Amino acid sequence: MYGGGNIFEATKFDDLQTEDPAKLAEFEARIARGEKIEPTDWMPELYRKQLIRMIEQHAHSEIIGALPEGTWITRAPGFRRKMAQMAKVQDEVGHAQLLYSAAETLGKSREQMLTDLINGKSKYSNVFNYPAFTWADSNIISWLIDAGAIVNQMANAKGSYGPYSRALERICAEEAFHLKYGHDAVVHMATGSPKQREMIQAALNRWWPPIMTFFGPSDKMSTHTETLMRWKVKMASNDECRQQFLDMYVPKIWELGLTVPDPNLKKNQETGQWEFTEPDWDEFKRVINGDGPCNAERLAVRRTAEERGAWVRRALLNPKAKYVRPLA
């Protein structure tokens, strides 16, 4: 799971003038040729910083995103659903591991990333600061949040950084199951008893506003953004992702006879663009800065796991261990 890596205030625009012009030209030419950048290559500081921040936030989103669905494993209706929900949650945690490693190849340690997550220094996708009240909420997450994540991940897999692309390829392969699993769960509810339909509609109504903020506010087009696009760090604008998501999933929601709680949502046939009520970006900012219904709980749960496991890790640690960055 993942909400646009660029939704938070950008790294300070480092003056590219300070970079070695010959090396910069070589780096840019490599990307222009469609070659991937590998960890030991020379890269501009801005590239490194922006990728660390993106991949790290992506990793945090996977591991925190596992919490609202993980909470439903024991209460999932039936054995098969418990198994499937467990497999999905395990996948998400695995995604976090893959992504932490990819970020690590750029020079930030996993210890530091975990500390920064727990102390609120780095962010994760804001949607996970909302609660999953019922099993139906969990289904909406499995389907539509993962669908949003896939739009993002498919775009980013074509990015220029080798380790991130490799991780995303594995991730996308597993997401195919998440999407089908989620869709199936929602269809089951929507085509079930009136009570089930009511539950899934209520969950959709609760999740729609956070979903609309999932890709972040419209990008301010700056030289900074242009540079990141040229370097294939940012692969699509937040608005493009949102439009693509609406194009793919609104019809799938409607065909189930469900409604989207936005009276202004419609596709403008002339422009081909979806129109909708502007999401509440003030709430978005408030929640992402800590004041959401679940922020404290999410971080407390993560912190507890880290703290209570610390003695086991210390006991296992080989005194001769020496840290080296993962290779690729």
Place this chain on the structure above:
Amino acid sequence: MLKSLDPRVTRLNLPDGEVPPMEEKPELDQFETYEAFHQKKDGAAHTYVGPVHAPNEDVAFLFAKEQYSRRFPCVGLWIARTENIQVTPYGNDGENVYDMLRIEETAEQIEQPEPYEIFHLKKRGKAHTHAGRVMATSYLNALQEAKQAFGEKSPIVNVWVVKSKDVLQSAEDDKDMWTTVPEKKYREAIAYKVMDKITKYKEERKNTPAQ
């Protein structure tokens, strides 16, 4: 106390409200790293899948098995400590990195040769694949031997060299640890016949007058 919708979280008795920041994690809290290579089917070359953090080789093997071979066909797994792998510089796509390396002749070969495993990356962004094994007296010597043995097939943009004794390899007998993978259909997209359900629902709705 923190009250959650999930009773199990509530039972953790976590403090509510402002909490002091967590102390910085000590170095190596997350252990050192190992690199994992999987074999997709019998006879196929082992291919790089990614790193794991672990306190030792055996745990690294378990973590890698879980992380990299849980969801896809696999018949073999190799693990090597990152520190024990030597890496050449990266060439451009299309180049052969062996041609760019100045591999100097080692003066005297006093030591007994031992086996080394050689991995090639054919294109940036792809995964390193096992090219084969050479007998050599040092990493550099292994690279020389590898250049002669498998260096001609360009392009090769990067080479990894590791002593065979530093690679934990799953044995032929271990293969049954992966036999249940294909049984777990509930984690395959194909197990979910969503379209059938939707079609049935639409059919039914067509036949019943609008409520």
